[in-house]
Amino acid sequence: MPVRLKKRFGQHLLVSSGILSKIAELANPEEGDIFVEIGPGTGLLTKELLKYPIKKLFLIELDAEMVDYLQKNLKDERIVIIQDNAVSFNYNNLNERKLKIIGNLPYNVASLIVENVIYYYSLIPTALFLVQKEVAEKWLSGKSWLSLFIQTFYDLEYLMTIPPRFFKPPPKVNSALLRFNLLQKAKIEDLKNYKKFLTRLYEGKRKMLRKKFSKDLFVSAGINEFLRAENLTLKEVLKLYHLWEAHHQETPSEP
Known part of the structure; x- marks a missing residue:
């Protein structure tokens, strides 16, 4: 060499x-x-x-x-x-x-x-x-x-x-x-904030969605809070992100 x-x-x-x-x-x-x-x-x-x-x-x-x-x-x-x-x-x-x-x-x-x-x-x-x-x-x-x-x-x-x-x-x-x-430009202005949301959503693979964000987020999105992140489609993830970004949702305390 x-x-x-x-x-x-x-x-x-x-x-x-x-x-x-x-x-x-x-x-x-x-x-x-x-x-x-x-x-x-x-x-x-x-x-x-x-x-x-x-x-x-x-x-x-x-x-x-x-x-x-x-x-x-x-x-x-x-x-x-x-x-x-x-x-x-x-x-x-x-x-x-x-x-x-x-x-x-x-x-x-x-x-x-x-x-x-x-x-x-x-x-x-x-x-x-x-x-x-x-x-x-x-x-x-x-x-x-x-x-x-x-x-x-x-x-x-x-x-x-x-x-x-x-x-x-x-x-x-x-x-x-x-x-x-x-792809056609995604409507995401702050990519670092989007990454923050995604890493939070996908950490702890076995955890249900309800353990990561407040229940209200999933009710607003019409998504089952008992699912896991890997069950979500990209369209559903983007819907959750835009709602989370708009309402500044916080992760609930672990029971």
Whole structure:
């Protein structure tokens, strides 16, 4: 390997040229597009994207050694390399109005990276992420706070499963490629408040809804207070949220 992979960064490089080419194709790069690649590593997917007539490609990489390698080995005027943490990166700082995001996300922080992306959904009409298959399935399930947070703003599309043998070093699990397609704008102004509501709603999976918020909230929404959060549809969750936000409902004391 040209650089030393670091376990603490959860680095597993996708090295199959055929799959890399297919992922770039599935990202649907068009002339004039502005891409952001999260965790480019040694730039194998980067090189595939650069085969298309895209306008600009921002590379967000945390590992200083990887950044040094990319600077020395990728010579293309469309590339902008940024050493930063994608968990907390501010996409407004790129001063672009429309971004396509792509990335082979580190397993250990994939959920945090995607959560951060959601806060900038108005800038990001589409994203393509390679993550642990189990995580992808959880996001698709609609049975966790993060899966609801994602699906409020994006339609999720499962594109392919990628076995460990196509990576270096091979992970112990399968990976999955997901496409995020922006939905019609949700009527949510304060995303941090929405996250607060969702995490409260989904904490303690076995607890009934009545243990988390006041009974009046569920009466107003016409929702059975004896259900659990995982039984709710996204439409019901949004209805509850808007009522909770409007009336500043408080969690009742535990009996």
